[in-house]
Amino acid sequence: MLENLKNNDTINRKIQFVEKIMIKNVKSRHKNVQDMLTEMIHSGGKRLRPLFLLLSAEFGQNKTESLYEAAAGMEMIHMATLIHDDIIDEASLRRGTVTAQSRFGKDYAVFMGDFLMNRSYLMLNGKVLAPEVRQIQHIMECLFYGEMLQYNGRFDRKKTVSQYIRIAANKTASLFALSFFLGAKISECEESICKALKRTGYYFGISFQILDDLLDFSSRESDLGKNIQKDIHMGFYTLPMIFAAKQNPEIWGLIQDSRFDELQQCIRAAGGFRKAAELGEQYLEKANSELAELPDIEAKKIILHALQDMKNALQEFS
């Protein structure tokens, strides 16, 4: 997803600068932690949150260096929550990359997440205006809240689409919304533009989570990946399963008996993948509408392009 962004030199340079700031900000007298976090940063990531923050900032006039620090802060918060989430999920792989907890141990993962979260605050606190700091901390709470909702809802066969969306809104969309918003705010966009970009991020975030959950079932792997099997065992049921179960409750039997190949076929036959993809596309449409009113600058084109890429990726499931 978002493949074509990788070939944009300007964007790549900006992201490299953000990564530099991240690496600077995980420097610590505790070399061990510094090394682990530096390694995590080097091991990459899509850097969507900083990217969108910087693109959002293009709508305003005040391009200060603090934009890059805020962008780095967004990615660091994201990394911190990933580290803590992986402790809960007992994940050993995150889309092919070894997770912090399996690399360094669960114990270290707790501290590393705490350390990184604290460094993000420390960094943002100096660079962002006071009201925004409060908002950042409110969003942090949404992130935890979303994870807790998800954890509470394990094994819930009656989980509804709106419950799923509520989880996605909190655990994923909130940070995208904040990233879009902060870029606009720091670069001093007018309030209406800040809000429209915030909503763009929110809608993007929901469809991003839907796509993410779809990709876990990706047909590129001959059988379901180990992590998704573990997720299912742990009771994390995502949108394709929720849609499919409405149509065909037999999927619960397949889950119970760990018949994962059949499960995948069953979800497909019951339209689970297609319906999830369609809902994802609807959220992308909402994001598109928010952007429609904004000035036609280059950054807007790039964001629209990213939305189109997402749409293409979703359509592979429909």
Added chain:
Amino acid sequence: MLENLKNNDTINRKIQFVEKIMIKNVKSRHKNVQDMLTEMIHSGGKRLRPLFLLLSAEFGQNKTESLYEAAAGMEMIHMATLIHDDIIDEASLRRGTVTAQSRFGKDYAVFMGDFLMNRSYLMLNGKVLAPEVRQIQHIMECLFYGEMLQYNGRFDRKKTVSQYIRIAANKTASLFALSFFLGAKISECEESICKALKRTGYYFGISFQILDDLLDFSSRESDLGKNIQKDIHMGFYTLPMIFAAKQNPEIWGLIQDSRFDELQQCIRAAGGFRKAAELGEQYLEKANSELAELPDIEAKKIILHALQDMKNALQEFS
């Protein structure tokens, strides 16, 4: 320890007010989390950090309500770190009380710690001056760093007294130092008084950790408590053992063979408890010296009383 503080009505009223603020500040739309944290608050604690913050504030003139919020914030940070530490220690009991992780599960404990840490920031951010917020976050890092040092040093039979002190300084003394400091700072004490109180808190914190580690071996229980056995199994060697091992390396054999009763006797015979207690007393002396220069107000008498209580508790081991 600090038994006589419990009978001070003024102090009790103040601490009840702090607890009220804590309870107000864990209110959440996520009722589950709110209930768990409220229960944790109700289940008590010595509240030393808020207490010392408020006592410190008596040296200044500016007694605002924000003192109580800062006091509540200190205790909430403390609780958050306890929750996360218990995940690492796999502790099921914390001095007789069931820990968050065994009560609610490891997964919840990660979120609850994150949530509480975030709420502490949120609360302190509005109430404390900007430079102090940075200092709070620096101290947070000391707390993680201390825990990491401790974790790194597991099974290290060559652990020195100064390594132990370094861990205690970071994981414990730093937050006491901050509590003393913030009280003085918010109530607008002069810089020299702020610094003297900060050092008082630091020295108190070190001796507090030493006493805490001694109490784990407390003779009130006929055999070593399960948690200390687990700690030893997990490789957490504390000051009495470090001193004893210098004198008699046989203790490593006793540890390896899980002969805990003999271990305790061996530590005693090798002077491990006594030497640890003496070092604790030395730090109390330093705290006393810092206070000597300060005005003789009622709060100072209470702090001195607390130091005397600590000294008595330590002397039971010497």
